[in-house]
Amino acid sequence: xxxxxxxxxxxxxxxxxxxxxxxxxxxxxxxxxxxxxxxxxxxxxxxxxxxxxxxxxxxxxxxxxxxxxxxxxx
Amino acid sequence: xxxxxxxxxxxxxxxxxxxxxxxxxxxxxxxxxxxxxxxxxxxxxxxxxxxxxxxxxxxxxxxxxxxxxxxxxxxxxxxxxxxxxxxxxxxxxxxxxxxxxxxxxxxxxxxxxxxxxxxxxxxxxxxxxxxxxxxxxxxxxxxxxxxxxxxxxxxxxxxxxxxxxxxxxxxxxxxxxxxxxxxxxxxxxxxxx
Numbered sequence: 001x002x003x004x005x006x007x008x009x010x011x012x013x014x015x016x017x018x019x020x021x022x023x024x025x026x027x028x029x030x031x032x033x034x035x036x037x038x039x040x041x042x043x044x045x046x047x048x049x050x051x052x053x054x055x056x057x058x059x060x061x062x063x064x065x066x067x068x069x070x071x072x073x074x
Numbered sequence: 075x076x077x078x079x080x081x082x083x084x085x086x087x088x089x090x091x092x093x094x095x096x097x098x099x100x101x102x103x104x105x106x107x108x109x110x111x112x113x114x115x116x117x118x119x120x121x122x123x124x125x126x127x128x129x130x131x132x133x134x135x136x137x138x139x140x141x142x143x144x145x146x147x148x149x150x151x152x153x154x155x156x157x158x159x160x161x162x163x164x165x166x167x168x169x170x171x172x173x174x175x176x177x178x179x180x181x182x183x184x185x186x187x188x189x190x191x192x193x194x195x196x197x198x199x200x201x202x203x204x205x206x207x208x209x210x211x212x213x214x215x216x217x218x219x220x221x222x223x224x225x226x227x228x229x230x231x232x233x234x235x236x237x238x239x240x241x242x243x244x245x246x247x248x249x250x251x252x253x254x255x256x257x258x259x260x261x262x263x264x265x266x267x
Contacts, residue, residue: 030267040265 001067004042006035009054009061024049083180090176097169103162106228107155114151123150123217128227137222145220150213157209158229164202171195185260193250200243207236 010020021031026046033039047058054061078086113122120142123129131137175192183189210231218224224232 026267033265034267038265039267040262042267046267 001065003063003065004034004037004039004061005063006050006061009056013054015054020050020053023053078182086176086180090173090180093169093173093176097166097173100162100166100169104159106162107159110151110155110158114148117147119147119150120145120221123221126227128225128230129217129221129223130226131221131223141220146216150216153209153213153216154229157206157213160202160209161206161229164199164206167202168196168199171199185257190254190257193253197243197246197250200239200246204236204239204243207231207239211236
């Protein structure tokens, strides 16, 4: 599964949720969905804005983690 | 989201009231199966069926005393009593699910787990309607075969009605599956940032 490590990058850049939400023009509620990992998908446009504001690469905020339940099924 | 036109809201509310009143009458309808059992208990079911105002005879056929005597009274009574009880219960279940669904529509709550549950209940209720129709069609087949006539009143279901009910069941199931899929898509859309 793909995990969002947005919290880590935000902490490194010392930027608050409200500031980031305002900068990338999304609601704090939607940013919270991203941060808590509830999001089912992320738009390229949102990813682009986050990368621009946080001055990072998509790979810095997205991480693939092997799902233990999936490997058990296989 | 588009607001529901006032006239649609009015007629939906009116429909809710009508369905709720019909639910009350349907509860009283549970006396009907008891009527069939009473008929069976008193015997001479064939004569009772023939005397009924709702029973219409095929004009060209002559009814013999042998046919009257061999009429399977208890199987008829049981098929009609069980069938009508299932049918009334299913109708109440269907109507209640419909009221829930219409209430949510009036409140403009189109996509919710409550609605999915209500649509699934409609499907289950229709399954019971099919079962009820099956019993009733069996009962009415007995009067048609032995007494050469047909029931023209309540619970006059025939095999054709049973097939129609199966058709409606398939349509409802398809709607239920599509609605559930739409809910999943909406949930995914809501969680796309």
